[in-house]
Amino acid sequence: MSKLPLKEGRLLRAPENFLSSDFSAEVLKKGFDEERRSFLRRSFLAASAAVAAAGASGLHSNQAAAAEGEEAIMALPAHTKGLGQAVAALGYGQPSQFEKNLQRRESPGLNRVSAASVSFCPLQGLFGIITPNGLHFERHHQGWWDIDPRQHRLMVMGLVKQAKVYTLDDLMRFPSISRIHFIECGANTGMEWGNAAVPTVQYTHGMLSCCEYTGVPLKLLLEDCGIDLKAARYVLAEGADGASLTRTINIENALDDVIVAWGMNGEMLRPENGYPLRLVVPGVQGVSWVKYLRRIEVGDQPWFTREEVLHYVDLMPDGRQRQFTSIQECKSVITSPSGGQVLLGQGTFNISGLAWSGRGKIRQVDVSVDGGNTWRNARLQTPILDKCLTRFNFDWVWDGKPAILQSRAIDSTGYVQPNYRQLRAVRGSRSIYHNNVIQSWQIAGNGEVFNVQVS
Numbered sequence: 011m012s013k014l015p016l017k018e019g020r021l022l023r024a025p026e027n028f029l030s031s032d033f034s035a036e037v038l039k040k041g042f043d044e045e046r047r048s049f050l051r052r053s054f055l056a057a058s059a060a061v062a063a064a065g066a067s068g069l070h071s072n073q074a075a076a077a078e079g080e081e082a083i084m085a086l087p088a089h090t091k092g093l094g095q096a097v098a099a100l101g102y103g104q105p106s107q108f109e110k111n112l113q114r115r116e117s118p119g120l121n122r123v124s125a126a127s128v129s130f131c132p133l134q135g136l137f138g139i140i141t142p143n144g145l146h147f148e149r150h151h152q153g154w155w156d157i158d159p160r161q162h163r164l165m166v167m168g169l170v171k172q173a174k175v176y177t178l179d180d181l182m183r184f185p186s187i188s189r190i191h192f193i194e195c196g197a198n199t200g201m202e203w204g205n206a207a208v209p210t211v212q213y214t215h216g217m218l219s220c221c222e223y224t225g226v227p228l229k230l231l232l233e234d235c236g237i238d239l240k241a242a243r244y245v246l247a248e249g250a251d252g253a254s255l256t257r258t259i260n261i262e263n264a265l266d267d268v269i270v271a272w273g274m275n276g277e278m279l280r281p282e283n284g285y286p287l288r289l290v291v292p293g294v295q296g297v298s299w300v301k302y303l304r305r306i307e308v309g310d311q312p313w314f315t316r317e318e319v320l321h322y323v324d325l326m327p328d329g330r331q332r333q334f335t336s337i338q339e340c341k342s343v344i345t346s347p348s349g350g351q352v353l354l355g356q357g358t359f360n361i362s363g364l365a366w367s368g369r370g371k372i373r374q375v376d377v378s379v380d381g382g383n384t385w386r387n388a389r390l391q392t393p394i395l396d397k398c399l400t401r402f403n404f405d406w407v408w409d410g411k412p413a414i415l416q417s418r419a420i421d422s423t424g425y426v427q428p429n430y431r432q433l434r435a436v437r438g439s440r441s442i443y444h445n446n447v448i449q450s451w452q453i454a455g456n457g458e459v460f461n462v463q464v465s
């Protein structure tokens with residue numbers, strides 16, 4: 011087992027969210043998520059005082075203050091006595107000022123290359139399964155654009171009776187559907203192949219998000235153009251940005267659950283996520299979810315475009331490259347408690363996390379608090395949907411001793427998420443992509459949580 015190889019001091023002070031691009035002495039000195047941490051500390055101090063006063067023990071004794079003598083509830087604050095503000099002037103609603111540290115962020119382990127960008131979703135601060143639009147991870151091979159939907163067009167061509175060009179208005183006249191699915195970049199958890207490399211779940215697993223997408227099934231557009239079902243074996247999807255992102259997609263997927271989407275969690279897509287049109291390819295790695303979608307070509311063989319030959323291929327132990335590994339295999343991660351957080355004293359905690367599989371539904375999640383020696387079932391929270399995040403929860407009483415937390419997911423095909431020994435036996439350790447290993451979080455005696463690897 012190896013602890014995180016980051017500079018001394020950096021990790022110990024790393025709160026649940028911290029600025030990676032500007033990791034200045036100032037940030038280190040202050041501790042970045044100061045407000046949230048001191049908030050937790052304060053309530054913990056109040057709670058321990060209450061416990062001591064009452065001499066209470068038992069399940070929930072450390073989680074709430076006794077009512078008597080609690081200043082913050084007894085004294086009426088100003089906002090209970092004055093006039094509140096009018097809401098209309100706010101325009102589009104924003105989160106509370108007290109939540110401003112919860113942001114997507116660039117990883118401390120990656121350098122930005124020109125306009126290419128990636129920022130990670132703060133999984134540690136989210137509840138349930140839906141990612142708020144402003145916190146969705148983003149990955150751009152050539153930067154983002156805010157494209158005028160009136161000018162945008164989608165062409166469907168190739169092995170069809172009649173090639174067509176659609177406006178957004180045209181597309182919205184088709185019968186639309188809304189479906190909740192996860193999107194995960196094939197490079198998610200990619201920095202962890204060698205050893206524990208980044209401190210928090212935001213950076214180990216944050217190229218993952220989950221939304222309700224609205225759009226027209228690709229199948230309807232292919233039928234509208236008269237697809238040649240006898241000859242068609244693949245479609246190519248192309249984006250309208252400088253990356254000219256192009257990916258080959260199996261015809262089975264294209265005719266099954268692929269969506270040409272304009273909606274994301276009830277509103278139009280955000281520019282960062284492909285406004286005004288993106289492909290949704292459920293269960294398949296993020297790179298195939300082409301944003302700013304402008305062209306679908308139907309063909310009878312894979313295109314082997316630059317994107318699919320150079321990137322998202324897996325270097326196997328025998329030196330060969332595995333290509334077109336499109337499915338994101340079954341995976342899970344505990345999001346709380348997770349790296350960079352601090353347990354505020356012994357007692358009960360809700361261990362909570364996310365599980366998903368590109369092959370179907372999550373059937374079971376097990377949690378271990380002793381580094382994988384023993385496992386118990388977690389509770390799965392409904393809804394449990396196909397190719398969608400599933401939230402799990404697990405009751406835990408921390409005795410104040412060091413512990414190692416892990417989660418292991420099983421999907422509806424019976425596939426079990428691997429540990430490092432199992433993964434490396436098949437995949438080696440020189441890969442970047444498609445790492446779905448069991449994640450370990452070490453709890454130190456003082457409550458601090460670290461990213462570690464357990465073989």
Ligand SMILES: Nc1nc2c(c(=O)[nH]1)N[C@H]1C(S)=C(S)[C@@H](COP(=O)(O)O)O[C@H]1N2
Pocket residue numbers: 146147148149150151152193194195196219248249250251253255282283284295296297298299300301302303
């Ligand atoms: N047009 C276009 N589509 C794109 C990309 C891109 O750079 N350009 N990046 C791809 C990659 S690698 C991923 S992981 C997903 C990320 O989607 P998101 O930015 O909405 O999270 O979009 C994919 N679609």
Ligand SMILES: [Mo]
Pocket residue numbers: 149195196197296297
């Ligand atoms: Mo990606």
